[in-house]
Amino acid sequence: MAERTYLSVSALNRYLKYRFEHDENLQTILLKAEISNFKRHSRGHLYLTLKDDTSQISAVMFAGNTKGLNFEPKDGDKVIIEGHVSVYEPYGTYQVYINKMDLDGIGDLYLAYEKLKAELQKQGLFEDSHKSKIPHYPRVIGVITSPTGAAVRDIINVISIRYPLAKIIIYPALVQGVDAKESITKQIVRANQDRYADVLIVGRGGGSIEDLWGFNEEIVARAIYQSRIPIISAVGHETDFTIADFVADLRASTPSHAAELAVPSKQDILKYLGNMKTRFMVSLNQSLELSKKHFLQTTRNHYFQHPEKITESKKLALMYLEDKLNAYKPAKRIEHLQQSIMQYQIRFQQAILAKVKNKEGHYIQISQKLDLVNPLNIMQKGFTIVKQSDVLKKSVKDIDTDQSITVSFYDGDLDCNIIKKVVK
Numbered sequence: 001m002a003e004r005t006y007l008s009v010s011a012l013n014r015y016l017k018y019r020f021e022h023d024e025n026l027q028t029i030l031l032k033a034e035i036s037n038f039k040r041h042s043r044g045h046l047y048l049t050l051k052d053d054t055s056q057i058s059a060v061m062f063a064g065n066t067k068g069l070n071f072e073p074k075d076g077d078k079v080i081i082e083g084h085v086s087v088y089e090p091y092g093t094y095q096v097y098i099n100k101m102d103l104d105g106i107g108d109l110y111l112a113y114e115k116l117k118a119e120l121q122k123q124g125l126f127e128d129s130h131k132s133k134i135p136h137y138p139r140v141i142g143v144i145t146s147p148t149g150a151a152v153r154d155i156i157n158v159i160s161i162r163y164p165l166a167k168i169i170i171y172p173a174l175v176q177g178v179d180a181k182e183s184i185t186k187q188i189v190r191a192n193q194d195r196y197a198d199v200l201i202v203g204r205g206g207g208s209i210e211d212l213w214g215f216n217e218e219i220v221a222r223a224i225y226q227s228r229i230p231i232i233s234a235v236g237h238e239t240d241f242t243i244a245d246f247v248a249d250l251r252a253s254t255p256s257h258a259a260e261l262a263v264p265s266k267q268d269i270l271k272y273l274g275n276m277k278t279r280f281m282v283s284l285n286q287s288l289e290l291s292k293k294h295f296l297q298t299t300r301n302h303y304f305q306h307p308e309k310i311t312e313s314k315k316l317a318l319m320y321l322e323d324k325l326n327a328y329k330p331a332k333r334i335e336h337l338q339q340s341i342m343q344y345q346i347r348f349q350q351a352i353l354a355k356v357k358n359k360e361g362h363y364i365q366i367s368q369k370l371d372l373v374n375p376l377n378i379m380q381k382g383f384t385i386v387k388q389s390d391v392l393k394k395s396v397k398d399i400d401t402d403q404s405i406t407v408s409f410y411d412g413d414l415d416c417n418i419i420k421k422v423v424k
Contacts (some may be wrong), residue, residue, distance in 0.1 A: 078399030142197030203234025234258030
């Protein structure tokens with residue numbers, strides 16, 4: 001009778017963990033569930049139970065992954081999570097290890113995001129081989145964003161400080177709401193038709209997944225992919241990536257970061273010019289010294305080999321040549337070149353200062369014009385905006401009396417029921 005081999009409990013648990021971790025279906029899972037038995041460890045780890053109507057499973061979210069949470073979890077919350085399943089060897093229990101967790105209100109959006117991401121990745125829209133390099137010294141920067149948001153001001157400020165020689169063209173676009181995708185796409189197409197810009201910055205400030213959804217639309221992704229102008233995505237949400245980030249030629253974490261990536265720093269340019277000046281002067285000095293030595297050696301060898309030819313006239317000629325050589329000695333030549341370089345540096349600094357002043361004046365004019373047409377400033381005078389089912393209404397004829405309306409003032413909104421409609 002063959003001897004039977006017995007496993008230890010540790011070996012069994014280790015084997016089960018191996019099987020779990022090598023099952024592709026368990027390494028990336030998406031779950032919708034309700035939180036119960038929620039506990040936060042002193043070290044920041046989250047321990048909870050995920051349940052539905054008939055089943056439950058233990059779960060843990062380690063402290064390093066909780067940094068991306070945009071809500072405070074509690075018992076009863078409906079959530080959607082991304083993670084993997086594995087075995088906890090000491091107890092022989094399996095549980096969900098959570099990488100990401102959001103409230104279930106955005107669950108459908110997240111699933112749509114993952115689906116589109118997988119489709120576009122399969123079609124090759126994310127491949128590095130299709131991405132263009134950002135020019136080192138762009139003359140014109142195109143910015144596609146809201147003309148009244150903080151993002152456009154940050155971009156203008158950074159570019160004006162780092163590289164005031166560049167011009168900025170604002171392509172105003174809606175970056176939030178149902179019309180955002182068409183607006184962003186339209187401006188990308190327009191910028192490519194104009195062909196003024198050497199690089200485009202496309203983005204907005206941070207927000208929720210609903211706020212950023214315009215940058216997760218397929219129409220926007222394909223417009224970025226088809227752009228002949230290199231595009232830097234600048235959606236201000238450092239922890240999460242939008243579809244636009246994957247397709248763009250370069251991704252920035254914030255609009256300010258995008259501006260830094262789009263242009264060089266004038267300090268770096270001046271440092272580079274200084275290094276080039278030093279290398280040029282060293283090379284010139286070496287070249288002149290070699291030429292001087294060669295000339296003197298050749299002349300001396302000639303007369304030493306033929307001393308009979310050294311006459312008074314030859315001596316005078318030699319003295320003339322030596323005087324002429326002294327006039328072109330390296331020290332004087334270097335001094336002249338140093339003066340020329342200093343003049344170029346002064347002219348460069350003056351051009352930068354003039355450009356900064358011009359940009360500052362232009363920026364002030366633009367800011368004043370934007371303030372004049374800023375809807376919030378107009379609304380402070382007593383005007384309001386009326387929407388019904390999130391659709392802007394411009395006439396009382398367009399109002400449906402069976403539905404409520406939202407009246408937006410400059411400092412808040414009113415949800416109103418319609419008692420009577422009078423058409424003039």
